Amino acid sequence: MATASRPPVDDWTTDYDIFHPTYCSDPGPIWADIRQRCPIAHSERWGGSYLPTRYEDVAEMARMVPALSSQEFIVVPPVPLIDPETGEVLRSRPYAPPISSDPPFHTEARRLLLQAFSPQAAATFEPYTRELAHRLIDEFADKGQCDAAVQFAQQIPPKVIAHLLGLDENMGDTFIEWVRGVLEIGATNPEVRVATGLKMLKFWGEEIGRRRAEPTGDFISWLLEQELDGKPVDDIHVTSTCNLLLVAGIDTTWSSIGAAIWHLATHPDDRRRLVDEPELLPTAVEEFLRAYSPVTMGRLATEDVTVNGVTIPAGSRVLMNFPAANRDPEVFPDPDTVVIDRAHNRHVAFGIGIHRCAGSNLARMEMQVALSVFLERIPEFHLDGSGPVTWAGGQVRGPRSIPLHFTAA
Numbered sequence: 483m484a485t486a487s488r489p490p491v492d493d494w495t496t497d498y499d500i501f502h503p504t505y506c507s508d509p510g511p512i513w514a515d516i517r518q519r520c521p522i523a524h525s526e527r528w529g530g531s532y533l534p535t536r537y538e539d540v541a542e543m544a545r546m547v548p549a550l551s552s553q554e555f556i557v558v559p560p561v562p563l564i565d566p567e568t569g570e571v572l573r574s575r576p577y578a579p580p581i582s583s584d585p586p587f588h589t590e591a592r593r594l595l596l597q598a599f600s601p602q603a604a605a606t607f608e609p610y611t612r613e614l615a616h617r618l619i620d621e622f623a624d625k626g627q628c629d630a631a632v633q634f635a636q637q638i639p640p641k642v643i644a645h646l647l648g649l650d651e652n653m654g655d656t657f658i659e660w661v662r663g664v665l666e667i668g669a670t671n672p673e674v675r676v677a678t679g680l681k682m683l684k685f686w687g688e689e690i691g692r693r694r695a696e697p698t699g700d701f702i703s704w705l706l707e708q709e710l711d712g713k714p715v716d717d718i719h720v721t722s723t724c725n726l727l728l729v730a731g732i733d734t735t736w737s738s739i740g741a742a743i744w745h746l747a748t749h750p751d752d753r754r755r756l757v758d759e760p761e762l763l764p765t766a767v768e769e770f771l772r773a774y775s776p777v778t779m780g781r782l783a784t785e786d787v788t789v790n791g792v793t794i795p796a797g798s799r800v801l802m803n804f805p806a807a808n809r810d811p812e813v814f815p816d817p818d819t820v821v822i823d824r825a826h827n828r829h830v831a832f833g834i835g836i837h838r839c840a841g842s843n844l845a846r847m848e849m850q851v852a853l854s855v856f857l858e859r860i861p862e863f864h865l866d867g868s869g870p871v872t873w874a875g876g877q878v879r880g881p882r883s884i885p886l887h888f889t890a891a
């Protein structure tokens with residue numbers, strides 16, 4: 483992320499920058515500072531926004547529906563998608579039901595989607611995910627070194643999502659490029675965001691057209707046959723929901739798997755303990771989700787709202803800072819320390835309230851399988867020092883390069 487042209491941050495409570503390299507790589511001390519002095523920060527950068535840092539404030543804001551509306555859910559101002567040939571405005575702002583809507587429409591759109599995301603449904607993808615994790619490690623196991631973000635963590639969610647939606651898993655690299663184009667590079671570069679959005683719309687148009695002509699029995703075909711509000715779902719709804727699943731299901735989970743591997747590479751005691759006590763893994767996964775929560779969501783204030791004494795004027799953007807809520811010392815003792823057997827862990831990495839993550843069962847399954855296979859095959863690993871560990875941030879925070887050297891089992 484280019485920062486050279488950006489002014490330095492003097493005071494994080496009045497001028498925070500969610501794309502600053504320090505905020506991306508180690509935001510904990512920044513949140514602690516804001517929490518003590520504000521506790522809801524404001525910044526004019528990136529279109530202007532408000533940033534809560536306390537658990538109770540974030541939880542209260544998540545309940546303020548529709549005063550804090552999800553119609554604008556990204557962390558930067560939206561840009562319209564315009565057809566370059568006709569000049570037609572295809573989307574004036576990102577549309578991705580259910581995440582982009584408020585009740586009553588949200589309730590219906592979510593109910594429809596949840597049917598496909600039960601714990602049982604997630605479990606059906608476990609054998610595939612396990613086989614995939616082994617296959618990825620086979621490719622570098624004899625080399626003694628790898629980039630665990632690029633060659634492992636990043637590769638799992640796109641292929642699992644492809645499998646779930648009924649798409650070719652060999653499109654994994656294209657999906658990665660699109661997700662980075664929308665969420666990572668595109669977050670600070672509207673041209674990249676629009677160009678990627680147009681590519682994705684074209685892709686879904688073709689996939690939907692094929693299935694309308696000849697249903698294939700996959701998720702997309704299933705969605706095409708459903709009803710919403712008593713009417714058949716239309717192509718815009720299917721396109722926008724598939725777009726959401728691709729974007730929400732990839733970057734998030736890859737970031738969480740990567741952050742956990744980075745933690746274990748830098749905390750050998752935790753790594754050895756998980757190798758010796760694999761039954762701790764589900765508890766450890768919750769702790770990794772808490773401590774390295776990847777997702778910050780946007781809300782649009784549709785009226786003036788007051789939270790913890792701070793009035794947020796109508797028209798303002800609010801950043802639902804689930805990651806900072808998870809580091810609040812009022813709720814989590816010693817919040818900046820990863821305690822892999824933390825007993826009480828009411829974390830909000832998957833959000834809270836009506837928009838709570840629909841894919842949490844799938845994400846947990848992917849994390850547990852990825853980490854258990856990694857630790858089984860590569861029980862000894864460390865940062866390699868051959869290159870820097872790099873972090874992306876903003877809407878989704880996580881490591882994008884983790885050079886490791888290791889001894890395979």
Ligand code: HEM
Binds near residue numbers: 726837839
């Ligand atoms: C570790 C991985 C993940 C994390 C941390 C995460 C986090 C979140 C968060 C914080 C929200 C709440 C959004 C809000 O309040 O506006 C959310 C919503 C959502 N997530 Fe996830 N997510 C993850 C993985 C996934 C996966 C794998 C999928 C599906 C393929 C998925 C699909 C969704 C959907 C559809 C929603 C919208 C729910 C609604 O609006 O009712 N997520 N996620």
